[in-house]
Amino acid sequence: MDFALSAEQRLLQTSLAGVLDRVAPLERVRAFADGNKSIARDIWAALTELGAPGVLIDEAHGGLGLRLLDAALIGEALAAAAAPAPFLGAAVLAPLAIAHAGSPAQQDAWLPRLAAGEVIAGIAIHEAVAGARDGAGVTADAGRLTGTSLFAIDAPGADLLVVADHSGRMHLVEVGDDNVEIIPLTTIDSTRRVGEVRLAGARSEPLAAGKEILPRLRDAAFVMLAADMLGASQTMLGKAVAYANERRQFGRLIGSFQAVKHLCAEMAAELEPARALLWYAAYAFDAAPDEASLMAAHAKAHLAEISRFIARTATEVHGGIGFTDLLGLHLWFKRIGLDRQLLGGPERLRLHAARLQGLAA
């Protein structure tokens, strides 16, 4: 038994952190957040050099052939830097959908280009996973999709969309068709892009393996959103501790006051076990299929709860300056806010967890 990251995984973490320090410093993140570009091409290019877009794609199709835990570590590092990148849609969910539900021809057509970072893919599965709001929903008829999908992850700026219809079947839609419109939704989190996809008889190709892939995409998305919260929370805790160790009031470092240091201890005490839960949920996705759905749901729900606590507490430890825009702390606060709600908040996920165990109807 070995409940730890491998040497390769630790190396991946280190090299990725180094690259992100260089290409996605706070000023770069702010420039993206304040602008109206959908994709930060420079950051995506740097990630492509590391092979990140192909992390889950098999080597035969030009990828790294790694597992969801590796993808989760990349997602965690991106969140730790608040880096803008369409990683969840283009490098995780679309490749999983195409690799496991696509025909050989679909795989050959898309996987090498996704692995090379040439094609950006978004994913529109919100209604099928978390329910339909405001009349949203997509119907499929004779190779055409009609309807709208909200909160489509990484859809703005995407070349390709993976769309779930109301029955849970999956389809590929190439953007560019006049019958596909993607409207960016302005969320609190300006470091990532989600959109509303409007389809008016858009040309589409069904993925061969139909509905079975949807629960897998849902589980992978839960794990990745949990990893995002883990990375963002770690950064917020780190910044709170660093600030408390340099800020002086009443003639002493505020980190020497128990009222302050205990807040930091509570954050760490919540975060460390959550990290282990996230590792296991990601590992189970590939290695323990019977447990994967339950672990993914618990990981996202639990990370959402403790990350909300860490986001507000780390801000409080900073005092007034944490509430301003000056330190940019709110970038992580808001990232956690979006992750918490995307594809279902904790209450909804706990009901799902109970159902998976036969504890709820």
Place this chain on the structure above:
Amino acid sequence: MDMALGPAYEAFRDEVRGFLAEHRRRWPPTVGATRAQMLAWQALLLEHGYAGRTIPRAYGGFGASPDILESRIIAEEFAAARAPRGLAGQGISMLVPTLLELGTEIQKQQWIAPTLRGEVIWCQGYSEPGSGSDLASLSTRAILDGDDFVINGQKIWTSTAAQADMIFCLVRTEPDAPKHAGISYLLFSMKSPGIEVRPLKTMTGHAEFNEVFFTDVRVPKTQIVGARGEGWRVANATLKHERGMLGDPNAAEARLSELIALMKAETVSGERLIDNPVLRDRLMALQARVLAMKFNGLRNLTCQIAGDGPGLAGLIVKLQGCELNHQLAALAIDALGELGVLYEGSPHLRAHAQWQQRYMFDLGLIIGGGTAQIQKNIIAERGLGMPREG
């Protein structure tokens, strides 16, 4: 990440299961086991290496080399079979490892084997009324008079003092030294003249602890572990073993299973407790926490096997684990409602009032063994590198 144990460990698991099945008739009953039944079971466990597993044979143990995964498998299989674990008093869990690390050969020969067999019961004399979180300020005095130390003072929170044959005790032998350097660690008989034990009744209604008073108690000076003034170092060796016992994730996992069974079985006007959406939501939130602590425990185990310090993941176990157990008991009580406040002896009582007992006793564990606030200081200062107060 690889959760597989491999064929050698799976074979070992089969061996443990085989042992438990073969000796099923000799298990002492869960409630009301006699001392003779317990000692016979302990002897069988020692013989097969399911107690005292890594203690050398010369001292009455089984002499296996330490293997964390084997220990874990034993714990898992005994828990899964609901088999009694044998004796686990403070003598076995704390004194024996301390003697193995720091005792003299004579002390090891004299005490370890009878302690393992359950023939000698120990209690721990550490805390004092004036020295709780600040344990090193303790003031029970031991003054050398000829070949004996003469002890005067008082200890508190001494569980099993009434049954104990012996005590391992911290006393101040060097009153002029700095507080950490003036303490010695003595072993002596609880039958010594001048010792008075008074039960300390707690909020549970039971006396799980005692106060112990020493008036001119004479202890031969050879009954010291480590040198004079080194007692703090010896005590820390013991405390290290205690911290491992508090906040054990296996206990939380077992308690969660009992709670789920309770919420499925109990009904109010025909509706199962588990079908109340608010209670069920709380249950699921706690399940996530139990899982997080379980995997955190496996992560710590991996660090131990590799010989690495677990860092923060280890420092948070006592704080989070004790709180989690308390929350599980709280949910059971809330789910039971009025039935949850019935207490010992009442009609309609559920589970022998164990949820209320645990809820109250767990509060004691949150305070004892280093309070939650002391734990937070440790996490912040050692784990996060934050400055000490003042």
